[in-house]
């Protein structure tokens with residue numbers, strides 16, 4: 307399996323630190339609002355990476371954090387007149403709902419920055435002892451130049467950074483020894499959440515959070531560290547400096563970054579009015595469509611979001627689901643059990659599409675080509691099955707489709723929605739059962755409908771129903 311490593315700027319063969327295991331860390335969102343569709347991209351693509359490793363038989367330890375203390379959270383809390391804790395708890399819950407809708411698997415561990423402060427303080431202390439950090443009036447800075455590999459991930463030259471960074475010296479940071487130095491700990495301002503530390507009552511800088519949580523839950527060395535490409539500098543560069551300076555070991559073997567998401571070929575921004583939350587999209591589309599759309603491009607390519615492309619994704623997804631539905635329908639009616647010899651040959655042919663799928667995924671997770679292989683398999687299933695097909699053949703094809711779509715996090719097994727006519731017929735059956743005083747059957751029908759999201763209401767005008 308080959309993956310593109312931002313560190314070497316090339317595709318490298320994946321060799322795990324420990325046989326059969328993958329230790330993976332993905333930087334999570336700062337929770338001060340509903341997540342937007344740009345936040346959803348790394349969630350979807352790296353969940354798919356994880357699923358493919360699992361499909362290959364790896365045991366994946368997948369850690370992703372919530373940054374639940376941050377200026378933006380504090381600002382929002384002040385605006386609403388509530389605590390920062392209330393804001394972050396609320397949006398963590400909302401984020402988890404969106405992730406469920408996107409069929410993103412829960413992480414092995416999903417740490418919160420605010421629950422890991424003690425470890426961060428220890429890590430900062432280690433950095434001070436080793437001469438990589440210094441405290442000035444309650445603020446602790448990392449001495450970037452002291453870490454001689456600083457800039458190795460973003461491939462930046464320190465002197466270019468220095469001249470570019472001069473203007474970034476903001477008030478309160480003028481005590482830095484060097485403009486490149488960055489904050490590990492900062493003292494609180496009035497009304498801000500704060501923790502005790504040897505330097506001041508305050509809170510950690512953003513970068514130290516990930517260094518600590520990755521170390522605590524995955525160890526000093528991990529296989530894969532991932533996130534959006536906007537995190538390469540300074541966030542990931544700073545994480546590397548902190549972790550490698552403190553632990554004296556290479557932090558992560560492979561650095562994976564997904565490309566940007568644009569809206570109608572423009573950068574997504576609130577001021578341009580083209581800003582969408584995942585929740586807003588879910589009002590118009592099943593979030594499976596958003597997931598399928600995101601995987602229709604290679605994860606490193608920029609991706610353009612538009613109504614037209616979402617419609618195309620919706621149709622593509624429908625095609626796959628319809629094929630699975632057809633196979634299930636045929637299975638329910640098939641009379642022949644065993645595969646014929648001709649069908650056995652066809653199964654062998656169909657397996658070639660699985661090989662194509664795997665080849666695409668092995669090439670730096672090329673989901674666009676992997677989806678193309680699924681479409682070929684679907685087409686093959688549609689054209690080689692009919693009422694004469696054996697149960698075994700239909701089953702084999704259905705299993706292949708389910709297995710591959712599951713790697714993509716796409717569910718093709720959902721129950722189809724009941725049609726109005728079917729609902730009316732069941733209601734009539736229930737009425738007849740009640741007339742015969744067969745209340746057990748009447749209740750059974752009510753329960754059956756409820757399980758499929760249909761709510762019955764007995765009124766004076768008769769039985770009314772609605773979809774839940």
Ligand SMILES: [Zn+2]
Pocket residue numbers: 332333334516541545
């Ligand atoms: Zn991070």
